Amino acid sequence: MTIPHKAGGTRSERKHEAILDAAAALFLQHGYLGTSMDEVASRAAVSKQTVYAQFTSKDALFEAMVRRLTRAAGDKVQVGLGSPPDGMSLAAHLIGYAARQLEVVRTPALMQLRRLIIAEATRFPDLGRALYENGPGRAIAGLADVFAEWSAKGLLETPDPLAAASFFNWLIMGEPVNRAMMLGDEAVPDGAALERHAGEAVRIFMAAFAPAPSPD
C-alpha cells in the first residue's frame, strides 16, 4: 500500500466506514460463519483486496465491527445518574432511569448484536468482555457510585452498593432482555407494559433498600 495523499485519505476513510457498515449488516443477519469477505466487499462496493488491506482478516473485521457497535451501544447506557432534581422522589428518579435503560431492549440491532456476541463468546472471548464492560458492567458500576453517594446521605441503605446495583439492573433488564434473547424481538413488551415493569421493579428495590424509618 502507498501512503495515501489527502484526497485518497478521505476516500480511504469513506471505504473504511462502508466496509464496517456492510460488515455490520451481514454479520448481524447471518452470523460470523455465515458471512464471507466476498459478500462484505460486494456490499461495500469495494474490492476484496481493499477489505483485506484495511482489516487483514475476517476475525479482525468482525472484531472491529463489534467494537464499533458496542461503543455506540455503550454511549446509550446511562452513567452518572446524579441526584433527583428538587421535588422529585428517589423512586420517581429511578423509574425514569429504568425507562431509559429499557429503550435498549427496544432497539432490534442491539439485541441482535448481543445474540451475535453470545453466539461467538467462545471464539471471541474478548468481545464478550467488551460488550459486558460497555453494557451491563458500565451501567452497574455507574449505579453503584450513586447508590454509595445516596447511602452516605441517608437516602438509601446499600452496604454493598455494587451488589445492590446489580440486583437493580437485573430487576429492570432480566425479563425483557432474556425474553428477547430467546423469543425474538417480538417478545419485548410494549411501552406501557415496560413502564409498569419499571415501576414495579423500582418498588421492589426501594422496599429492600430504602432506609428503615427512624424508631422515634
Place this chain on the structure above:
Amino acid sequence: MTIPHKAGGTRSERKHEAILDAAAALFLQHGYLGTSMDEVASRAAVSKQTVYAQFTSKDALFEAMVRRLTRAAGDKVQVGLGSPPDGMSLAAHLIGYAARQLEVVRTPALMQLRRLIIAEATRFPDLGRALYENGPGRAIAGLADVFAEWSAKGLLETPDPLAAASFFNWLIMGEPVNRAMMLGDEAVPDGAALERHAGEAVRIFMAAFAPAPSPD
C-alpha cells in the same frame, strides 16, 4: 429403507442415540454452521446415509438434538415447589429453591446450549420458544402457582403472582446467567458466592412481597 426386524430395531435405536450424542457434542462446540453432517456421521461411527435416513436434514437433526437437551434441562428445573416443611421459614425455603436453580448455571453444557439457541434464535424461532418454555417459562409458571397459594394463605402478598415470580426468577438468575452468557463459564461465581447471592435475592423479594404487619 426396509422395516427393521427386532435385532435391527435395537441397533437402529442405538445408532439414533449415537447420532444425537455426536450432534450434541459437535453443534455445542462448533455451532450450527460450523458442523457438517459428514462430521456427525464420522463421530457417530455410522454412514452419512444412516444419518439422513434417521433425520432427513441437518435442520431436523439440529432440532432433535436441541429438543432432547432442552427436555433434559427442563427436568432439572424445580416445579411444584410446595410449602415449606414445618418449622422452616418461607425465606429459608426460597433460598433452598434458589440455590438449586443456580446449579443450572454451573452446568457448562446447559450454558452452551443456551448460547447456541440464542445464536440460532432467528434461524430456528421454535427452538428459542422451546428453551424458554422448558426453562425460565416453566420455572416462573411453577413459582407463580405457589406464590398464588401462599398469598391465599396470607404468607405472601403477590397481587400479580406471575409478575412476582418473574421478578423472583431474575433476581436469582439475572446476574449469573447473563455474566456466563457474555463472559464465559469461568465468570460464574463459586458456590459460596452463589449462596450469598441467593440469600440476598430472597431478602429483597421478601422485603417487597411479605405481607404488611397487621396494624394492631
